[in-house]
Amino acid sequence: MDVAWMVGNCSRNDDWELRMSMRSFYRNYRGRGRAWIIGCPPAWIDRSRVRCILWPDPYQACKDANLIQKALRLVMEPELSDPFILCCDDYLVLRPTAPAEFELWHCGAIEDDACADATRWQLRLTETGRRLRKQKFPTWNFDGHIPYPMYKSWVREVLRFDFGADPGMCTFSAILNCSGREGKDLRSEPVRAWIGEEDLSPARIIELLETHRFACLSNKAAACSNVVAAIEEKFGAQAPWER
Template sequence: MAAPDIVVPVREGVINEQLRYALRSWVTNLPHRRVWLIGSRPSWATGVEHIRTRQVGTKYANTTAAMEAACLHPEISDPFIYCNDDFFVLRRLTSVPVLHRGPVSEVERYYASRGNGRYLRGLRETRDLLVDLGHPDPLSYELHVPMPVGKQGMLAALEAGRHLDVLHKRTAYGVLAGIGGKRMADVKVITGAPGFDKASGYVSTMPDTFARGAVGGFLRQTFRHPSRYERGRG
């Protein structure tokens, strides 16, 4: 079976050094056929496929539009691997596992302890949608790791949650498509974190933890060699 494509939503107006090093990690550790950048494409990126999308909404609306564009594009593999531009794979994979974060109810408690913003509202509205659709205790798939996505299942999830302005689309897809999976803790290295854990084989960064944190230094050292997806400097 041919390796799947990697799909990455990319916001406009950034140089995106995190993406540069994410691509290096994928070339090293994540077997794939092609990389598709959906949205913007940094000037240094080469050898990638690109689908431009209009980015006129919130970041949640923009990434949902990117996901829909990927699912509707006939040349993108089905399934494909969905990644963000700050997902780093630290160990060689032979296939991408299905992973989840545990019950949404537990994830909700974590975010409620940090505030009550738009993301938390979207979590609750997505949970309520899934409960209404017959899933009383849904799992959360909002992990910062690569996720295998089947096109028809994702399109069905996007349609079910089209009325939500902050749809947790990974969760909606994972639950409605019944993909199951193995539980793991999230790997996002947030601002102020005392350190980071490499044991899972994945890390994800924020702009400041990548630029100035120990995790960023580790990634720049580990993936110091340019990949086939970049031109210019190493």
């Protein structure tokens, strides 16, 4: 199974998260496959070893619409394996993981209504559930911020939705509910650690990295010195995909 990263068109830290994500896959992914990047690959990517597709971010108000468009463009590639693993640039694999161990983890059912002080992402998730329900699809919250296995046919189903219309749709929930599969509850075991919202103690960061299968780095992670030190110690070895 190939692994594909969706990358944005601007980075304030030279795509540090992507570098750590790729190193984590190189160290822990126990499958055969090629590496793909769609978006704006950083200069340190070795394009002789990574399949790169240049793609813009045309949607200004909805990041997820850009991600869905990238996923749709990606599955047009005949050389991309089917299935493949799709992830964002801030997902880490923390332990040796075979392709069959990338499962459809979800965070429960999508609520029918958003709370009064909902963020734009929460409004988008609620809208995703509404549109899925209207099309008779399941409504599980698959936006667990972890790498997911994908079939190309699942991604193509998203073309039935106007995913760019405000407030948009959440990428992984929109795609994976089109599979018709229920998956497993992410909260049933320590699957994903969320790291970087605050600069945790070194001991706490190590505990999270040792007890979870995956980790997601928040937007603030690169500014947390303890987080950066722990992640770079764990994934200090350069991957062959780096120049």
